[in-house]
Amino acid sequence: MVSQRDQELFREDIRNRRRLSASERESLLKPYLPDPSDFPRRKSRKASTSRKTPVRTFFKSQIHQLTYTIIHIFFGIAVRLIQTYHAVVDRIFAIVYYHHRTPELIRKDVKGLKRLPEHLSVILSLRKEDDALAVLMDEVAELAAWSTASGIPTLSVYEKTGILKSCIPTLYELVTSKLSSYYGSPSQQPKLQLFAPHHPVYQTETPTGADTDKSNRESLTLLLLSSTDGRETFVDLTKTLAEMSQNGKVSPQDITPELVDAEISEITTHPAQSGTDGDGDGDSVFVKPEPDLLLVFGPFLKLDGYPPWHIRLTEMYCTGDTSNGLTGYGEAVEYQGFVQGLWHFAGAQMRFGR
Amino acid sequence: MATSMHLSRLRKWFLASPPIEYAISHLRELLVGALKQGPVPRHVAFVMDGNRRFARTHGIETVEGHNLGFEALARILEVCYKSGVQVVTIYAFSIENFKRSKFEVDALMEMAKVKLSQMAQHGDLLDSYGAKVRVLGRLDLLKPDVLEAVNRAVDMTSRNGDRVLNICFPYTSRDEITTAVRDTVSEYSRPLKPIQSPSAGPRTPFSESHIALNIQAQRTEHNSDTESTSGSSEDGNGNAKQDRNRNKVYESGSSFSSSTTLHLGQQDGPNTKTSTPLTDGTDTDAPSFVSPETISRQTLTDHMLTKDNPPLDILVRTSGVERLSDFMLWQCHEETEIVFLNVMWPEFDLWHFIPVLLGWQRRISKSKQNPDAEGDFDGDGSESAEEDDGFVLRPDNKVKGM
Numbered sequence: 106m107v108s109q110r111d112q113e114l115f116r117e118d119i120r121n122r123r124r125l126s127a128s129e130r131e132s133l134l135k136p137y138l139p140d141p142s143d144f145p146r147r148k149s150r151k152a153s154t155s156r157k158t159p160v161r162t163f164f165k166s167q168i169h170q171l172t173y174t175i176i177h178i179f180f181g182i183a184v185r186l187i188q189t190y191h192a193v194v195d196r197i198f199a200i201v202y203y204h205h206r207t208p209e210l211i212r213k214d215v216k217g218l219k220r221l222p223e224h225l226s227v228i229l230s231l232r233k234e235d236d237a238l239a240v241l242m243d244e245v246a247e248l249a250a251w252s253t254a255s256g257i258p259t260l261s262v263y264e265k266t267g268i269l270k271s272c273i274p275t276l277y278e279l280v281t282s283k284l285s286s287y288y289g290s291p292s293q294q295p296k297l298q299l300f301a302p303h304h305p306v307y308q309t310e311t312p313t314g315a316d317t318d319k320s321n322r323e324s325l326t327l328l329l330l331s332s333t334d335g336r337e338t339f340v341d342l343t344k345t346l347a348e349m350s351q352n353g354k355v356s357p358q359d360i361t362p363e364l365v366d367a368e369i370s371e372i373t374t375h376p377a378q379s380g381t382d383g384d385g386d387g388d389s390v391f392v393k394p395e396p397d398l399l400l401v402f403g404p405f406l407k408l409d410g411y412p413p414w415h416i417r418l419t420e421m422y423c424t425g426d427t428s429n430g431l432t433g434y435g436e437a438v439e440y441q442g443f444v445q446g447l448w449h450f451a452g453a454q455m456r457f458g459r
Numbered sequence: 460m461a462t463s464m465h466l467s468r469l470r471k472w473f474l475a476s477p478p479i480e481y482a483i484s485h486l487r488e489l490l491v492g493a494l495k496q497g498p499v500p501r502h503v504a505f506v507m508d509g510n511r512r513f514a515r516t517h518g519i520e521t522v523e524g525h526n527l528g529f530e531a532l533a534r535i536l537e538v539c540y541k542s543g544v545q546v547v548t549i550y551a552f553s554i555e556n557f558k559r560s561k562f563e564v565d566a567l568m569e570m571a572k573v574k575l576s577q578m579a580q581h582g583d584l585l586d587s588y589g590a591k592v593r594v595l596g597r598l599d600l601l602k603p604d605v606l607e608a609v610n611r612a613v614d615m616t617s618r619n620g621d622r623v624l625n626i627c628f629p630y631t632s633r634d635e636i637t638t639a640v641r642d643t644v645s646e647y648s649r650p651l652k653p654i655q656s657p658s659a660g661p662r663t664p665f666s667e668s669h670i671a672l673n674i675q676a677q678r679t680e681h682n683s684d685t686e687s688t689s690g691s692s693e694d695g696n697g698n699a700k701q702d703r704n705r706n707k708v709y710e711s712g713s714s715f716s717s718s719t720t721l722h723l724g725q726q727d728g729p730n731t732k733t734s735t736p737l738t739d740g741t742d743t744d745a746p747s748f749v750s751p752e753t754i755s756r757q758t759l760t761d762h763m764l765t766k767d768n769p770p771l772d773i774l775v776r777t778s779g780v781e782r783l784s785d786f787m788l789w790q791c792h793e794e795t796e797i798v799f800l801n802v803m804w805p806e807f808d809l810w811h812f813i814p815v816l817l818g819w820q821r822r823i824s825k826s827k828q829n830p831d832a833e834g835d836f837d838g839d840g841s842e843s844a845e846e847d848d849g850f851v852l853r854p855d856n857k858v859k860g861m
Contacts, residue, residue: 112530165492172493180817335792336756343640343759347751350648357645362637405822406797413792417632417785421797449781 198441206287208254214444215255218451224259225252226330226396226419228411229438230403231266238268242276244438245269245327246283251443253295253325254287259392260327261373263411267331270301277307280327296324302334302372326392328373332410339414342368369414370394395419400446402438422446487538487809494542494813497820498827500772503539504548504787507532509778509803516803522566527805529574538809540590540622542816546768548625550786554597554634568605571628575608579615591619595764596630623768630764632788639762639789643754646762651747763789771795773819775812777804796822 204211215221227248231237245262252260262269269276277299288294300306342365349355373394395415399422401407406423408416424442473479507528514524532549539547551571557564578592594609601609609628760766771790776783779801783791791797798815800807 168489169492170496172489173496176490176493176817177497177821180814181821184818184821336759336789339636339640339759340754340756343643344751344754346640346644347647347754350644351748351751355644357641357648360637360641360644362633365637365640366633405818406799407794408792408797410793413788414633414636416783417788418782420781421783421799422781 202441204440211254220451222397224393224396225257226261226399228263228401242279246280249280250283250287253323263330265332265410269329273307299327301329335410335412398450420450422449491541498823499543501769502546502771503544504774506550506776507804513803513805531805531807546623550627552628554629554631572605572608575612579611590622592616592624594626594628596628600629631785635764639759642762777802777807
């Protein structure tokens with residue numbers, strides 16, 4: 106803690122009113138520096154000081170230990186209280202804001218917002234229960250329905266293990282049936298495209314008769330991500346580039362952020378195209394590679410292996426500190442968390458380097 | 460308005476009075492000492508955001524805001540190093556910041572230069588505390604005079620040991636990742652030096668004539684099973700040769716078209732210079748590379764600017780902006796706890812940082828108790844809550860007793 110007087114001296118120095126010499130500055134600094142003997146590097150000196158004042162050192166460490174315990178007790182109580190408060194508020198929100206599986210209600214909830222994310226990304230985690238996969242797929246389906254209803258065209262779901270990628274057809278069925286429970290008959294349902302990096306776009310053949318009113322229907326692109334799309338992608342890219350460079354096809358100077366950006370974006374925007382040339386619009390999937398909003402359904406904000414490249418300007422919102430406590434586990438994907446995230450996003454001030 | 464100004468002046472006077480100042484400084488010391496008792500993060504990163512907005516709201520000049528921000532940095536560094544954090548990384552200047560007004564950029568550069576050169580004047584002091592300063596980023600974008608100050612400060616502290624301050628000066632994470640990829644690629648495309656360099660000439664691990672001689676010798680010794688051994692050994696020979704040819708280029712086969720030209724180059728020695736563009740004149744053999752398949756996440760991590768630092772534990776961003784803004788994307792993408800605080804950086808102090816640290820300590824010590832919970836606050840459900848309450852009650856009484 107720097108005393109007021111010294112602070113003034115220091116500020117004077119900065120404002121060029123009175124330059125301090127090096128030795129003056131040093132003497133100004135001296136009282137605030139820790140005793141050099143505190144550092145483990147100086148073993149000999151430390152030993153001597155602790156021998157000189159063994160009682161004082163002992164008491165000091167005891168007091169610190171005690172303070173640590175007390176602080177943590179109070180902090181624990183405070184955390185519990187805050188959690189309880191948030192849990193209560195959260196329950197109230199859950200009652201006030203309930204979607205009732207009606208897209209119109211969801212639309213009303215987000216109507217007043219200044220902006221909506223074009224690309225929403227969600228981090229989900231697989232739980233440990235037996236029906237974890239079913240729960241996870243249901244969460245994805247719910248999120249897909251909420252996103253379409255609130256007018257978000259792209260949703261990407263990150264799940265660390267990548268288990269979702271192995272059951273794309275099942276997931277597609279599930280999401281479609283969820284959408285039908287929101288929207289009713291299939292002709293009013295939004296168009297759904299489901300894909301994962303290195304997987305073809307999955308969508309069922311739409312009856313040609315329904316093509317006429319396709320333009321005024323919402324559509325949703327659902328992208329599945331896993332931890333292999335993170336650092337591992339960079340490893341793959343580096344491998345390929347290294348091979349090309351060894352064969353003289355590319356020089357290391359050609360590797361620019363733009364090239365890396367183009368290559369990395371390619372993976373998430375243009376899925377592997379195999380046999381999807383049935384109808385024209387199936388191939389032209391365009392996904393904005395950088396998500397605008399990242400919702401973390403977890404107790405605290407942790408990226409957990411999320412692909413690093415595209416999140417530089419992504420707003421992050423963690424529902425965790427609001428929805429745990431009474432509910433027992435904080436990872437529950439609930440509608441009010443989703444809506445709160447969107448509200449939070451709309452209130453944020455956009456600033457980028459300028 | 461007037462009353463609030465008087466109040467703040469009164470508060471300032473009160474806080475500046477010697478007994479209060481003394482008490483607060485001791486309280487801080489006590490808190491830091493207490494924090495040291497638990498697990499302490501090894502690597503903390505700060506995004507020092509909000510200097511300009513602080514200046515705007517307080518009606519002072521932007522440059523002055525940055526100066527106050529520097530004071531806040533000094534305060535927080537003191538807390539970090541005293542409580543045992545090994546590495547602190549700060550985001551001082553983004554490559555994007557060059558887009559700001561020239562006046563501000565120049566002022567920031569001047570500030571960096573002055574601070575770094577002042578630091579260099581206190582070389583012996585820094586030595587005795589063993590703090591190492593490193594500047595990460597695109598140093599080539601700096602002006603020569605600033606660069607000189609940077610180099611001097613870095614050189615002076617490079618011998619120091621355990622505590623590190625990383626200053627990300629003109630830095631963006633995308634640039635860092637790209638540089639890491641580029642460095643890795645150029646490292647892997649550097650041909651390996653032949654091991655037996657003094658004895659020049661093509662690499663011949665085993666001479667074929669010698670093997671043939673041996674086989675003949677074996678044949679003469681054991682006349683009984685000549686047919687089978689000679690056949691099999693010749694086969695083996697051929698296979699081994701092919702394998703070797705492949706291994707020279709890549710450990711695991713590649714699907715690149717130029718592999719044929721490489722084979723050619725190996726077969727007819729003198730033609731190499733014309734047929735393959737890769738071989739430089741000194742090598743008669745085709746250049747051999749480390750296989751790209753050995754590149755792993757660790758390889759890339761080792762090429763990042765923070766290569767020898769411990770993994771990032773906490774990332775704090777002030778000013779309530781909830782994005783990373785191209786900072787530490789690679790480093791913070793796994794276990795790092797990201798915290799967004801709604802204070803401006805010049806106001807940031809121990810009091811804001813302590814809840815973050817306590818929360819982290821709480822989580823870490825809980826995850827140590829039961830590793831299954833993956834460090835969740837509530838992954839362990841009601842059982843631990845009861846346990847916690849029980850724990851709470853006992854010392855609480857003790858506290859009251861005191």
